[in-house]
Amino acid sequence: MRCSFALTFLVAVAPTTLFAAPTPMEKRAPGSEVCDISKAVVPQAPTPLPAPTGTLAYVAIGRGTQNYTCAATPNSSEGSPKAIGAMATLYNATCTAVQAPMVLNDTPAIALKTPPTIGVPVEKESTDGPVSGHHYFNAAGSPVFETEYGWVQAKGFANSTAPATADKGKNGLGSVAWLKLLGTAGDWKEVYRVDTAGGVAPKTCANIEGTFEVEYAAVYWFYA
Numbered sequence: 001m002r003c004s005f006a007l008t009f010l011v012a013v014a015p016t017t018l019f020a021a022p023t024p025m026e027k028r029a030p031g032s033e034v035c036d037i038s039k040a041v042v043p044q045a046p047t048p049l050p051a052p053t054g055t056l057a058y059v060a061i062g063r064g065t066q067n068y069t070c071a072a073t074p075n076s077s078e079g080s081p082k083a084i085g086a087m088a089t090l091y092n093a094t095c096t097a098v099q100a101p102m103v104l105n106d107t108p109a110i111a112l113k114t115p116p117t118i119g120v121p122v123e124k125e126s127t128d129g130p131v132s133g134h135h136y137f138n139a140a141g142s143p144v145f146e147t148e149y150g151w152v153q154a155k156g157f158a159n160s161t162a163p164a165t166a167d168k169g170k171n172g173l174g175s176v177a178w179l180k181l182l183g184t185a186g187d188w189k190e191v192y193r194v195d196t197a198g199g200v201a202p203k204t205c206a207n208i209e210g211t212f213e214v215e216y217a218a219v220y221w222f223y224a
């Protein structure tokens with residue numbers, strides 16, 4: 001029940017009731033006015049990541065795949081998969097980060113249990129929730145986040161193993177690390193990946209040839 005509530009909240013209620021900018025004189029229901037972004041606090045990793053120095057600008061749920069390759073050591077228990085990037089659809093969750101942070105913490109694990117929407121044009125996704133952008137790796141191998149509120153190209157800065165209680169992912173191998181990235185171009189200077197669910201590759205390339213994807217979801221926090 002809690003799961004379906006969270007999804008309904010995010011993909012159905014949020015776009016219609018929270019997204020609309022109220023006019024100054026509009027009367028609002030109690031609680032609808034508390035999307036004060038300055039009050040949202042990024043969740044802390046078990047080994048805390050360096051704290052943000054900038055101002056919170058945007059929070060998104062990412063749902064997609066972490067990509068790996070065993071091309072160099074195909075089907076070998078000697079070699080291990082190499083991370084080659086990721087691709088995800090981003091859903092605006094800024095107001096949820098303010099109004100229902102506990103719901104947001106649990107959302108990636110719930111999102112992982114719903115079908116991914118990668119590669120579907122935004123227009124076609126419009127009934128699927130508040131699609132707000134895309135995350136991918138560019139030709140230079142840098143992570144890029146393009147959203148309707150801004151964009152950033154980033155590079156790794158710090159990481160922390162996901163909590164022991166994190167989702168095990170569809171393959172049962174656990175959740176990718178929490179990260180702090182630094183912006184190298186674009187509108188934002190810091191990006192956090194937290195509340196990860198899934199995305200971990202097998203330890204070795206045994207029975208794996210070439211590139212493959214592991215589904216994941218996470219919450220991304222962007223600071224200007």
Ligand SMILES: *[C@@H]1O[C@H](CO)[C@@H](O)[C@H](O)[C@H]1NC(C)=O
Pocket residue numbers: 014015018019035057058059092093094095096130149
């Ligand atoms: C979407 O993100 C913007 C920028 O952070 C925010 O102002 C807006 O309230 C967000 N909408 C929702 C539904 O969270």
Ligand SMILES: *[C@@H]1O[C@H](CO)[C@@H](O)[C@H](O)[C@H]1NC(C)=O
Pocket residue numbers: 065066067084085086087118119137213
């Ligand atoms: C990652 O996999 C997705 C399919 O899930 C694909 O569309 C994308 O091009 C891949 N990106 C990289 C960097 O390998």
Ligand SMILES: *[C@@H]1O[C@H](CO)[C@@H](O)[C@H](O)[C@H]1NC(C)=O
Pocket residue numbers: 156158159177
């Ligand atoms: C985490 O940081 C260590 C040390 O800087 C680095 O070797 C490792 O590749 C990083 N892992 C991830 C997942 O970013």
Ligand SMILES: *[C@@H]1O[C@H](CO)[C@@H](O)[C@H](O)[C@H]1NC(C)=O
Pocket residue numbers: 075206207208209
């Ligand atoms: C990997 O190698 C094993 C043993 O040589 C073989 O049985 C298996 O079919 C191979 N798997 C793939 C995906 O190539």
